[in-house]
Every structure is written in structure tokens, then in C-alpha cells.
Amino acid sequence: MIxxxxxxxxxxxxxxxxxxxxxGAGISIAIGEIxxxxxxxxxxxxxxALKNSIPTALLTPLSMIIQxxxxxxxxxxxxxxxxxxxxxxxxHMQNRLGPMFTGGWHGWAQTIADAIKLLLKEDIIPxxxxxxxxxLAPIVAFVPAFLCYAALPFGEGLISADLDIGIxxxxxxxxxxxxxxxxxxxxxxxxxxxxxxxxxxxxSVSYEIPRVLSVVPILMMVGSLKLTSIANxxxxxxxxxxxxxxxKWFIFYPIVGQIAxxxxxxxxxxxxxxxxxxxxxxxxxxxxxxxxxYSGMKFSFFFLAxxxxxxxxxxxxxxxxxxxxxxxxxxxWSWFLLxxxxxxxxxxxxxxxFPRLRVDRLMEFTWKFLLPWSxxxxxxxxxxxxx
Amino acid sequence: xxxEIVKIQGQDSKTEEMILNLGPQxxxxxxxxxxxxxxxxxxxxxAQPDVGYLHRGTEKLAENRTYPQMLxxxxxxxxxxxxxxxxxxxxxxxxxxxxxxxxxxQILRVIMVExxxxxxxxxxxxxxxxxxxxYTPFLYAFRERxxxxxxxxxxxxxxxxxxYIRIGGVMADLPKDWIGRCRSFLEWMKPRFVEYDxxxxxxxIFQDRTKNIGILPQPLAISYGISGPNLRGSSNPFDLRxxxxxxxxxxxxxxxxxxxxxxxxxxxxxxxxxxxESVKIIEQALEMLPEGECNAKVPRIIRPPIGEVYAQIEAPxxxxxxxxxxxxxxxxxxxxxxxxxxxxxxxxxxxxxGMKVADVIAILGSIDIVLxxxxx
Numbered sequence: 001m002i003x004x005x006x007x008x009x010x011x012x013x014x015x016x017x018x019x020x021x022x023x024g025a026g027i028s029i030a031i032g033e034i035x036x037x038x039x040x041x042x043x044x045x046x047x048x049a050l051k052n053s054i055p056t057a058l059l060t061p062l063s064m065i066i067q068x069x070x071x072x073x074x075x076x077x078x079x080x081x082x083x084x085x086x087x088x089x090x091x092h093m094q095n096r097l098g099p100m101f102t103g104g105w106h107g108w109a110q111t112i113a114d115a116i117k118l119l120l121k122e123d124i125i126p127x128x129x130x131x132x133x134x135x136l137a138p139i140v141a142f143v144p145a146f147l148c149y150a151a152l153p154f155g156e157g158l159i160s161a162d163l164d165i166g167i168x169x170x171x172x173x174x175x176x177x178x179x180x181x182x183x184x185x186x187x188x189x190x191x192x193x194x195x196x197x198x199x200x201x202x203x204s205v206s207y208e209i210p211r212v213l214s215v216v217p218i219l220m221m222v223g224s225l226k227l228t229s230i231a232n233x234x235x236x237x238x239x240x241x242x243x244x245x246x247x248k249w250f251i252f253y254p255i256v257g258q259i260a261x262x263x264x265x266x267x268x269x270x271x272x273x274x275x276x277x278x279x280x281x282x283x284x285x286x287x288x289x290x291x292x293x294y295s296g297m298k299f300s301f302f303f304l305a306x307x308x309x310x311x312x313x314x315x316x317x318x319x320x321x322x323x324x325x326x327x328x329x330x331x332x333w334s335w336f337l338l339x340x341x342x343x344x345x346x347x348x349x350x351x352x353x354f355p356r357l358r359v360d361r362l363m364e365f366t367w368k369f370l371l372p373w374s375x376x377x378x379x380x381x382x383x384x385x386x387x
Numbered sequence: 388x389x390x391e392i393v394k395i396q397g398q399d400s401k402t403e404e405m406i407l408n409l410g411p412q413x414x415x416x417x418x419x420x421x422x423x424x425x426x427x428x429x430x431x432x433x434a435q436p437d438v439g440y441l442h443r444g445t446e447k448l449a450e451n452r453t454y455p456q457m458l459x460x461x462x463x464x465x466x467x468x469x470x471x472x473x474x475x476x477x478x479x480x481x482x483x484x485x486x487x488x489x490x491x492x493q494i495l496r497v498i499m500v501e502x503x504x505x506x507x508x509x510x511x512x513x514x515x516x517x518x519x520x521x522y523t524p525f526l527y528a529f530r531e532r533x534x535x536x537x538x539x540x541x542x543x544x545x546x547x548x549x550x551y552i553r554i555g556g557v558m559a560d561l562p563k564d565w566i567g568r569c570r571s572f573l574e575w576m577k578p579r580f581v582e583y584d585x586x587x588x589x590x591x592i593f594q595d596r597t598k599n600i601g602i603l604p605q606p607l608a609i610s611y612g613i614s615g616p617n618l619r620g621s622s623n624p625f626d627l628r629x630x631x632x633x634x635x636x637x638x639x640x641x642x643x644x645x646x647x648x649x650x651x652x653x654x655x656x657x658x659x660x661x662x663x664e665s666v667k668i669i670e671q672a673l674e675m676l677p678e679g680e681c682n683a684k685v686p687r688i689i690r691p692p693i694g695e696v697y698a699q700i701e702a703p704x705x706x707x708x709x710x711x712x713x714x715x716x717x718x719x720x721x722x723x724x725x726x727x728x729x730x731x732x733x734x735x736x737x738x739x740x741g742m743k744v745a746d747v748i749a750i751l752g753s754i755d756i757v758l759x760x761x762x763x
Contacts, residue, residue, distance in 0.1 A: 094526035191407055195429070195744065276520065276592055353586070355593045356520025358745045359429065 028334035035157025035333070067160040071149050079307040080111040082344060089345065090352045121296035128189025129293060137187055138294065138301035141180025144173045145308040152315050153228050155325040155333030166227035167219070170316065171212050174271070177305060178204040181290050184302070188293035196289025199359055203270060203277065206363055210370035211267035214260045217381035218250055218320055231324025249323040256384065259377045261321045263370050265343075268313035269350055270366070272306060276354035277362060314343035404432060407744075411440050415518050415748045418758030422735070424747065431747065434739035436732055441762035449722040454480050454689040455554060457719070462548035464724065465760040467510050470496075470503040470539075471702035473552035478633060479698035479709040480554045481683075483691040492556035492681040493634045498569070498672045499542070499551060500634075500700075501665040505576070506535040507703035508658045508665075511755045515655060516587055518752035519596050524587045531579055534572050541565055554689060556682030566673055573666050580663060588659065597651040601738050601750035604649060611734045615705025615727050616657045617754060621649030627701035634700075638675070639668050651753035658755070690717050704728050704755060728760040 006014065031037075042063065049059055084099070087110065091098025103109025125131050151166040153159040163169050178201055185197015219225060222233050237244030238252070246252045251261045270277035291302045318324060318339040325332025357365065407424045410416040419440035425433040445464065449457045461472040474496055481488065488496075513528030536546045541562050543551035551558045587593050603613070605621045618625055624643045628636040644660035646653025691713040699708035705727025714720040731754050739747055 090522075094523050095530055096526060191405065278520070352523050354521060355516065355587070355590060355596060356745075357592055358596055358743065360743065361595060 028330055033156055033331045075308050078311050079304055082307050083111045086348050089348045093352045118296055118300040123296045126189055126293050130187045133183050133187030137180045137184035138298045140183055141177050142301045142305040144176040145305045147173045148312050153231055155336045158333055162228055165225045167225050175208055185290040190293050193290050193292045200290060206366045207267040207270040210263050210366055210374045213374035214263035216378050217256050217260050220381050227319050231319050234323035235326040247323055251321040256377055256381050263374050272309045272313055274351050276357050310347055314340040317343045420758055429744045431739050431742050434736050436735050438761050441758045445763045446722045449719050453717050459550055462550055463759055464763055465757045467757055468503045468507040468703045469549050470499045471707055474500055475698055475700045475707050475709050477552050477554045479696055479711045482698050483696045483713055486555050486683050488556050488683050489680045490677045491679050494672050494676050495557050495681055496552050496634050498669055501668045502535050504665045504703045505662050506532045508662045511658055515752045518748045519593055538569055555685035560681050573670055576666055596749055597655060600651045600746050602648055602650045603738055612730045613734055617654055617731050620646035620654035620657045622647055627706060639671050641668050651749050654753040688717055702727055726760045728756040732756050732761055
């Protein structure tokens with residue numbers, strides 16, 4: 001085997017990356033399971049409230065507000081990180097460096113600066129636009145993304161609403177976002193926006209179906225729609241003569257798991273409107289698609305929604321196929337984040353290497369290829385379960 | 388393709404064709420081109436290219452400039468291949484004055500023009516990737532183009548408007564060690580084609596987007612006067628370097644790649660293959676570069692005899708010609724340019740009809756126009 005010869009700067013960056021990784025691992029081990037800590041803090045708070053005779057009716061809204069703020073904080077921080085990360089990853093795939101100056105070390109503060117810039121930008125409503133539809137569209141696009149995070153298990157005990165129909169809830173709510181995109185397309189009074197909105201509507205509605213159907217085999221095997229129980233089933237290892245070979249993740253289930261994973265991944269990329277399925281905002285065709293006429297904060301809401309969905313899809317992939325938070329040594333939340341960001345990396349990789357599909361081929365692909373295969377997959381699962 | 392307007396029975400509804408102005412400010416028109424598209428849903432029913440946004444009247448300007456001064460303006464026609472423009476102007480004036488350029492000058496011209504062909508096709512490769520939706524090939528192509536521009540900068544001092552090929556020869560002989568640097572660039576370039584193939588050419592999505600899209604049949608291409616890679620994509624091996632050799636092109640050993648169906652894929656593939664052929668030509672040229680003068684004796688003030696002349700070369704975008712009339716003075720009496728981009732663009736109105744909006748971009752990109760040359 002030929003070992004790669006590393007030069008000084010490569011050695012240094014490898015060392016820095018190793019340092020970051022080990023520091024991250026150390027910190028997450030030191031923090032331990034966040035879920036348990038949160039419940040302890042919450043128990044303290046409620047006992048404090050009881051002692052000081054604060055009515056319990058206040059406590060429930062308070063807990064909701066705390067959970068919401070944590071989620072919003074998480075979404076914005078992770079989106080900021082993802083934007084920076086995407087810029088770095090794409091830059092290195094393209095022989096560039098990406099942001100290098102803002103903040104000092106490898107331009108880490110670039111997204112913060114960008115966010116401030118977007119906040120300060122003038123808010124424009126075109127004369128042709130329908131002002132209310134135009135104003136509401138970014139909110140309608142973003143709010144469902146945020147709502148979906150409520151049912152996403154970030155690790156053991158880290159889920160704000162452990163619904164019995166968790167997976168169904170996420171699919172149902174995330175489907176609402178397309179309304180915002182259609183509103184943006186229609187309300188902008190721009191032909192490119194209109195075309196983009198229509199394309200997005202057609203695409204989202206079509207890809208929703210194989211996406212849901214690809215998950216059905218998992219539901220059949222687990223027998224539950226609850227995301228935490230789906231994640232729990234996948235803990236542990238398959239053993240051959242007492243030696244653990246493969247983790248019991250659903251992706252490693254023979255045939256069924258791989259087909260389901262591929263279909264789910266492809267339709268997730270399509271759902272989040274990213275290359276090769278970014279026909280809704282195809283820059284070279286439709287200028288910027290449905291958000292052509294948006295600027296400032298309203299534009300950044302679409303941006304936020306897109307990246308929030310990217311992480312949501314990666315998180316779902318992790319929970320459904322990659323065993324959720326299961327893993328050795330590190331606490332469950334850090335395993336969840338690690339796996340999710342690995343899937344996010346896949347998304348970025350697709351985006352920066354693939355050309356864009358044409359809109360009619362896109363539809364053919366989902367109706368004539370993904371959909372039949374997801375049915376076949378369900379059939380195979382049925383046979384496996386029968387015999 | 389005819390689009391039917393479907394009348395819903397019993398309802399007083401009507402459908403309307405949407406008119407979409409593609410450009411002049413649009414990311415994929417490669418400059419300031421406006422195409423007026425009439426669409427039925429996403430299907431094009433009529434396309435009208437509207438040019439002239441970049442018109443500078445260079446042909447008229449020529450009448451007030453001396454012959455060497457016009458070289459500077461010729462750089463601005465096809466700004467991605469300024470060497471070809473310099474060459475065709477110089478060839479026209481030399482033909483009029485019957486100046487014979489020494490062999491070294493001729494070979495130097497071939498080297499520069501072929502390097503420029505690679506640079507120009509690299510821009511096509513990169514921007515075509517962007518048109519189709521792949522961003523990464525663009526930066527790969529520009530990495531290589533950067534090296535070519537560095538080579539040009541060394542010989543001419545400029546990176547885009549070279550003004551290097553002059554009447555009677557070239558501006559100056561090669562700088563020291565330039566040949567070695569050029570050779571190392573060619574060695575660097577060869578494995579890059581494999582990279583491009585794995586990144587874009589062999590990508591199934593890319594092939595799906597380009598194969599059987601925007602088919603330009605050979606008779607149509609000929610009747611519209613299409614030339615260059617667009618014509619060769621339609622399986623017609625017409626290339627002035629072979630058919631009417633200039634600058635000792637008949638001494639080089641190279642082949643003319645041709646496509647099969649005349650679709651976007653063929654036009655793309657022809658350009659990629661042409662880059663490989665150009666690498667071969669430059670290698671041979673560096674090999675056979677003779678010693679000696681590179682410039683012919685040219686009078687200080689150029690006053691060609693009364694007469695008219697037509698010179699043509701194979702520019703990266705097709706047959707670039709100059710029609711020049713001299714009245715014996717130091718300024719041309721009349722100049723006309725045969726711009727390949729302009730003539731290639733005209734066929735858009737035929738091949739766009741019946742295509743989808745997304746294909747418009749793929750087809751427009753595959754025609755590879757430079758608006759500086761379309762409008763002059």
C-alpha cells in the first residue's frame with residue numbers, strides 16, 4: 001500500500017482536525033446525556049414552583065416556551081453552521097478556499113456576518129405583487145419546518161413531543177411548506193417566480209409519495225409509528241458466533257433496508273429542493289425561482305427553511321435507518337448529531353457534483369421508478385415478515 | 388411542434404400563451420441576449436432572439452482607424468478568443484498587401500490560436516456545466532484556463548485582449564523558457580480531460596439533459612450557414628484548417644471530430660475532442676518551431692493597394708471572415724466581419740420550438756455564442 005505523503009500544512013490541518021474531534025468527544029462525554037440533565041433541571045424548577053406556590057397552570061406554557069426556544073436556537077445555530085460548512089465543502093470540492101477572513105479562523109463568522117447583512121437589507125415588495133401573500137409566504141414556508149422538529153428525537157429523552165404518530169406527523173407537517181412556496185411564486189407577480197412555484201408544488205407533491213412509502217417497510221417491521229421506538233429497535237449488534245458484526249441499523253437489513261434507504265434519501269433531496277432536484281429555484285433557468293423577488297429577512301426565512309429541512313431530513317434518515325442515537329462511548333445526542341451531519345455531507349456532496357434534472361424527467365423518475373420500487377420493497381418486506 | 392389549445396366543453400375558459408422575456412439580464416444568456424419566448428405551459432411555441440445590446444459599431448469604427456489600430460478593436464469581438472480575431476484581421480491585411488510571414492511567425496500564430504481555442508472551449512465547458520446545473524466543472528475549467536492566460540500574459544502582457552498577432556507577424560518573439568512552460572501545461576492538461584469526463588461527460592443526468600435535445604439536422608445547419616463545432620456536431624466535417632489551410636495548418640497532423648445526431652451532446656462532445664486535438668497541434672508546433680525571424684518586413688505606414696479581399700479562419704466558434712475594401716489610403720474603406728456566433732445564433736428560432744424551458748438553456752449553451760461577436 002502506498003501511503004500518501006503529507007506536506008507540512010496538511011499535517012498541521014490533520015492535527016487541528018484531530019484536536020477538534022477529540023475535544024468535541026471529550027466535551028460530549030463530560031456533558032453526558034442531556035436528556036437526563038434536562039429532566040433533572042425541570043424537576044428542580046417544578047419543585048421550586050411548588051414551594052413558592054406558583055400555579056401549575058403557568059408551568060406548562062413555561063415548559064413549552066423553553067422547549068421552543070431551545071429548538072429555535074438549535075435550528076438557527078445548526079443552519080448557520082451548515083451554511084458555513086456547505087461553503088467550505090463546496091469550495092474544497094471546487095479547488096477554492098471559501099470564506100477565509102471573517103472571524104479569523106477559516107472565516108467561521110461568515111454566516112453571522114451574512115445574517116446581519118440580511119437583517120439590515122431593505123425589504124422590497126414589488127409593485128406587481130400581492131402584498132399579503134408575498135409577506136405571508138416565507139412564514140408559511142418556515143413554520144412547518146420548525147414544527148417538525150418537535151417530533152424529532154435528538155437522542156435519549158431529547159424529544160419535545162414523543163407522539164405515537166411521530167413519523168406521520170413529520171411527513172404531514174413538512175408537506176405544508178409547499179404552500180409557502182406556491183404562495184411566494186404566485187404572490188410575487190413575477191413569471192419566473194410563478195414557474196418556480198408551480199414546479200416546486202408538482203415536485204414536492206410527487207416526491208412525498210415514494211418518501212412515505214419507502215418508510216412503510218420499517219413501520220411494518222417495527223410495528224409502530226413512534227420515532228423513539230423505531231430508534232430503540234435499532235440498538236445493539238447482529239452477532240455471528242458471539243462476535244458483533246454489524247449494528248442493527250435498518251440500513252443493514254438485507255435488500256429491503258438498502259432499497260428503502262436509497263429511495264428515502266433521493267426523495268429527501270428532492271423534497272428539500274436541492275441539486276440535482278433544484279428545478280424550483282434553478283438559477284440558470286428561472287433566475288432564482290420562487291424567491292426571485294424576495295430580499296432581506298424574508299429571503300433569509302426561505303433560506304432558513306431550506307436548511308432546516310436539510311437537517312430534518314438528515315435527522316429522519318438517522319433515526320429511521322442509522323440507528324438514531326445508538327453508539328458506543330459517546331452520549332446518544334452526539335451520535336445523533338454525528339450521523340445527521342454525515343448525511344448532511346451527503347446532501348452537500350450531491351449538490352456540488354451533479355447537474356440538474358429536467359423537470360419532466362424528474363416527474364418520470366419519481367412516478368415510473370421510485371414509486372414502483374417502493375411498492376416492490378413493501379411487498380418484499382411482507383414476504384419476509386410472513387415466512 | 389404544434390401545440391393544441393384544449394377547449395373544455397361547456398365552460399367558457401380560455402388558455403393564453405405566456406410570453407417570457409429570457410434576458411437581456413438573465414444568468415444563462417452569456418451576456419446580453421434577449422430571447423422572446425412564447426410558451427404553452429413549459430413548452431416553447433416560438434422563440435425570437437433579439438440582439439444588439441452590445442453593439443459598438445466596430446465595422447464602422449474601422450473606417451476611421453488605421454490598419455494596425457483596428458487590431459485593438461478586433462480583440463473585442465470574440466473576447467474569449469481574441470487571438471483568432473487578431474489573426475483574421477492580420478491575414479486580411481497581409482493578403483491585401485501580399486506580405487509573406489516567416490515560418491516562425493506562422494507557427495507562433497498557430498500555437499497562440501490553438502491555445503486560445505482550448506481556453507475558449509474551457510469556458511464553454513464550464514459555463515455549459517452551470518447551464519445544466521453543475522457548478523463544480525466551471526471552477527475546474529477556469530483553473531486550466533488560468534494557466535493558459537498566464538502563458539498569454541507572458542508573451543503579450545495581456546490576459547484577455549492580447550493584440551499579439553500583428554500585421555506581418557507577431558508582437559514579439561517568445562520569452563525565455565516559454566516553450567518549456569507551455570509543454571508542462573500540455574502535460575498538465577492531458578489528464579484533466581479524464582477528470583472532466585468523470586465529472587460531467589459521463590454523468591447520466593448530464594447525458595440525459597443533452598442527448599437528443601436540440602437536434603440540428605445537417606441540411607438545416609448548412610442552410611443557416613452554421614459553422615464550427617455546431618456544424619461538426621451535425622456530422623459535417625467542415626473545418627477551414629483542413630479545407631482551406633492557412634498558417635501552415637496543412638503541415639499538422641490532426642483529426643476533425645464530428646458528432647452523429649447534431650444534438651447538444653454532440654456539440655459538447657465535439658468541443659471536448661477539439662481541445663484534445665488542439666493539444667496535439669500545439670505539441671507538433673512546439674516541435675517544428677523553426678529558428679529565425681518571426682516578423683516580415685512591413686512598411687511603417689500601411690497603405691494597401693486599391694482592392695478588396697476576403698480572409699477567413701476557423702475560430703473556436705466557427706468560420707470567422709473579414710471582408711475588407713481598400714481605397715489605397717491608410718484607413719480601410721469598408722470592413723465587414725462574418726461573425727460565426729451571430730450566424731449560429733439565428734438557428735435558435737428553429738430548434739427551440741417544441742422544447743421545454745429547461746432545454747432552452749441547454750440548447751443556447753450548446754450553441755456557444757459570445758455576445759461581443761454577435762453584436763460587434
